Amino acid sequence: MIEIANLGFSYPGARMQALDGITLTIPSGQFCGVVGANGSGKSTLCYALSGFIPHFFRGVYRGHVRIADRLVAERTLADLAGDVGLVFENPFNQITGARLTVAEEIAFGLENLAVPVKEMRRRIQEALALTGLTELADRSPYALSGGQQQRLAVASMIAMKPKVLVLDEPSSQLDPSGTRDLFETLKTLTSNAGLTLILTEHKLDWLAAFADRVIALAAGRVVLDGTPREVLTSPVMLENGIGQTRYTEAAARCRHAGLVKEDGSLPVTLEQAVEALR
Amino acid sequence: MNLHVDHVSFSYASGVRALQDVTLRISSGESVALIGENGAGKTTLAKHLNGLLRPGEGRVLVGDWDTRDCTIARLATRVAYVFQNPDEQLFERTVYTEVAFGPRNLGWTPKDVEAGVQQALAQVGLLHAADHHPYDLQPSQRRLVTLAAALAMNTPLVVLDEPTTGQDAAGVERIGALVEGLKTRGRTLIGISHDLDFCALHFDRLVVVSRGAILAEGPTEAILGQFNLLGRAGVEPPPLVRLADALGLLGAPRSVDGFVELYRQERKPEESDHAHRTR
Numbered sequence: 001m002i003e004i005a006n007l008g009f010s011y012p013g014a015r016m017q018a019l020d021g022i023t024l025t026i027p028s029g030q031f032c033g034v035v036g037a038n039g040s041g042k043s044t045l046c047y048a049l050s051g052f053i054p055h056f057f058r059g060v061y062r063g064h065v066r067i068a069d070r071l072v073a074e075r076t077l078a079d080l081a082g083d084v085g086l087v088f089e090n091p092f093n094q095i096t097g098a099r100l101t102v103a104e105e106i107a108f109g110l111e112n113l114a115v116p117v118k119e120m121r122r123r124i125q126e127a128l129a130l131t132g133l134t135e136l137a138d139r140s141p142y143a144l145s146g147g148q149q150q151r152l153a154v155a156s157m158i159a160m161k162p163k164v165l166v167l168d169e170p171s172s173q174l175d176p177s178g179t180r181d182l183f184e185t186l187k188t189l190t191s192n193a194g195l196t197l198i199l200t201e202h203k204l205d206w207l208a209a210f211a212d213r214v215i216a217l218a219a220g221r222v223v224l225d226g227t228p229r230e231v232l233t234s235p236v237m238l239e240n241g242i243g244q245t246r247y248t249e250a251a252a253r254c255r256h257a258g259l260v261k262e263d264g265s266l267p268v269t270l271e272q273a274v275e276a277l278r
Numbered sequence: 279m280n281l282h283v284d285h286v287s288f289s290y291a292s293g294v295r296a297l298q299d300v301t302l303r304i305s306s307g308e309s310v311a312l313i314g315e316n317g318a319g320k321t322t323l324a325k326h327l328n329g330l331l332r333p334g335e336g337r338v339l340v341g342d343w344d345t346r347d348c349t350i351a352r353l354a355t356r357v358a359y360v361f362q363n364p365d366e367q368l369f370e371r372t373v374y375t376e377v378a379f380g381p382r383n384l385g386w387t388p389k390d391v392e393a394g395v396q397q398a399l400a401q402v403g404l405l406h407a408a409d410h411h412p413y414d415l416q417p418s419q420r421r422l423v424t425l426a427a428a429l430a431m432n433t434p435l436v437v438l439d440e441p442t443t444g445q446d447a448a449g450v451e452r453i454g455a456l457v458e459g460l461k462t463r464g465r466t467l468i469g470i471s472h473d474l475d476f477c478a479l480h481f482d483r484l485v486v487v488s489r490g491a492i493l494a495e496g497p498t499e500a501i502l503g504q505f506n507l508l509g510r511a512g513v514e515p516p517p518l519v520r521l522a523d524a525l526g527l528l529g530a531p532r533s534v535d536g537f538v539e540l541y542r543q544e545r546k547p548e549e550s551d552h553a554h555r556t557r
Contacts, residue, residue: 037446038418089417089444092363143292146362146440147316147472172443173362175315175472176514202446205517243447246475246517246534253538259545270517274524277541 002026002049002164002196007063008220009044009053018044020220022063026198028163031190033207033228034200036217037241042200043089045217046168049198050086051077067164082113085157089168089200091149094156095141102144102152103128103137109160127159130185132178146173154182158189165189167199171206179203183210205245208232208268216242233266247273279306279356279434279466281327285336288322296322298490299336304468306434309461311469311477311498314487315512320470321362323487324437327468328357340435355384358428362439362470364412364420373399373415373423374408380431398430401456418444425456436460437468442476454480474516478502478532486511503530 007022019041026032036042047053051072054061065072067083088094099105103124110120128134131151136144141152150173157165167186171179187210189195201207207214207228214231216224218240224231231237233248244252247267254260260277267273281304288297296319304310312320325331326338329345338345340356358380361367370376377398381391399405402422407415412423421444428436438457442450450473457480460467471477477484477498484501486493488511494501501507502519515523518537519530527544531537 038416038444038449090363090365092365140292143290143294145317145321169444173316173440175512176474177512178316179472180514202444241446241448243450247521249534250518250521250537250541253534254541257538257542259538259542270520270524273521277521277525 001028001068002198003064003066004048005064005066007048007065008061009048010060011044011057012059014059017220018059019048022220022222024215024222024225026196028196029190029194031187031197031210031212032199033211033214034198034217035202035204035207035214035231035237035242036200040217040240040242041220042217043168044220046086046166046198046200048072049164049166050084051075051080052086078112081109081160081162083162084164084166085160085162087153087157087165087167087170089172091146091153091173094153095149100140101138102133102141102155105141105152106156106159109156113160123159123161127155130158131155132181147175147178150174151178151182158185161193162195164196164198167197169200169202171201171203179206186210202243204232204243205247205269208245208247209270216240218242229265229268229272232268245269251276279341280304280339281341281435281466281468282339283323283326283336284339286323286326286333286338287335288326288331289334290322296490297326297333300490300492301336302485302492302495304466306466307461307464308483309457309467309469309481310483310485311471311481312485312487313471313474313477313511313513314493316472318487318511319490320487321439322490324359324439324468324470327435327437328359329353330359351383354380354431354433356433357435357437358431358433359437360424360428360439360441362443364417364424367424367427368412368420371411372408373404373410373412373426376412376423377426377430380427384431394430394432395426398426401429401459402426403452418446418449421445422449422452425453429456429460433465435466435468437470439470440472441469442471442473450476474502474513475518478516478519478530486513488512498532499530502532 004022004024009019010017034042054073055077096108106124190197211228214228224236245268251267255262267276283302286300289295314320329350332346377395378391381394402425441453469481484498485495493511494507522531527540529540531540
């Protein structure tokens, strides 16, 4: 379980607080989506959850982040690495550059956790299979496409079997099928392995279909917190420049044009939209 | 300016065969998006358009220039290329000098460089950041810097590799407006994007790339409606097209407006039919 209490953070020299009084409780096994316009604090929240704040990015830090009852600020990054994984927004920033093949790249984190070789091989195979990279195991990480590198970044974290996985826009380079595969894999990991997921994403329709809960940030504060349908159909989304799914937009416009009855909440998924417009 | 990719094949030094006998003609003023799954060869194809890659077999003509006979610097006067990853593109110390780099190298007068840079930065909404270091900006803003750098070059052809990656709703809208601006100025646009919703809105022709070859191409509406074809290329239709299909509407709407119009038209006969029956 993750407990965030009155978390605030400002980067050095910044006038604005990147995070401003965030309080959240995220239970184990929850698939939690985080949305917000650029600059709303999504990535900063990811860093604070994974310990990069305050251990790597210095600044003014207040409040608490607890993972499994232990304060993130009081643990080292190395100690945290076994519990929390962070998949960076840009996979090019995550790949170590110190390994020659995809399989070795996945091994990097496991070696540092001193996982036995036999177990390491098993986990690498599993992570490769889950991310569809098995055929590319012997390729150089730099001979992969953007989307393949992104899947490698996810594979490297999955293999470490963290309790909490934080993903900062993990599908930015993926094609829609790749995005679907990724979300399905993540959903399975939360349901079966009890993994807690915090995932930032601009593609709202994917969160609508997969997340248990969506949190919307604006100017470093939580402005919405609820089920995907509650959050994604709220007018607060538009007020804060976060946008809407095309399903919500299309149904709202059809209602506005008097083509369908104003009946219940707007849809956020294909199934809900079909229901609303049939 | 016309573009002709003529029976091009290409393999990387690693032996990976990335393009296999690709032929594509793009006419002046067209907006064409290359779609297909990761690793299909879209970026490899796009990098042939400005000479970053030269065909192993076949040829690429940019207007009347064969890329095999041109330096990248010369091709840059005709083709601006916005990279998929802004960090591969940015190397100057300020946003201003980054955007000025291309025009300066084209030998523009300082006055023209200044005007071009100011205009390009205004178009992407980054005038206030002219003196910032590109890496002090957010990744999504760095993308806008690369777009400004391409706009400032004033080339007849613009290649945009995944322009909406990492952008929020406002950023996607801004980039959409830039694309529309380029279209009205008669530029030839080649986009690469997984964001099929964005492609549907702003590009009039789609080229489906799969396993290094062109699987199909045609007007955007025609391609978007072919679910089997898109499926074979590992591409999912955009939300509005899926919704129209699930509702049994005949057509592939490219925008919310298009969807509402299609919905209105298809509802009418049903409504009057229903009214008739109840009467």
